[in-house]
Amino acid sequence: MILVAALLAAQVASPAPPERSMVVVDERRTRRDEPPPHGAIGLSTAYRISDAVPVRTMEFRRRILHRGAAIGVHPIAHDEVYYVLSGEGIVRAGGERRRLGPGMAAYLYNGATVGIEQVGRRPLSLIIAYPLPARE
DSSP, rough: HHHHHHHHHHHHHSOOSSSSSSHHHHHHHGGEOOOTTOOOOOEEEEEEEGGTTOSSSSEEEEEEOOTTOOEEEEOSSOOOEEEEEEEEEEEEEETTEEEEEEEEEEEEEOEEEEEEEEEEOOOEEEEEEEOOOOOO
């Protein structure tokens, strides 16, 4: 009897199921050639994947930094991840600089001043993910 009451209470307390369970996005439909953010240093190809998702709580993007391009150094107000798919880059956070290559990720903390630049012969292709501010 106590178990049944606990299960019923859990059902009442659990949130309603989401209106949507999934959105599938083909990155090819989100492609834009544009200067990178935070300084427009060089050229990039942006895939603003999560822009196609209604009522989202996070950003998920792919960006290709072409030779000499960089996402300029800027402060962040959330945790953020740069994950390298191909190419090489130098990531900056605070006073640190670290080289990243394929399969490497930089986890960047809220309040840090961050940026990343393409180095080497191949373009730097990376995934960038971070949470959006909570909705009211």
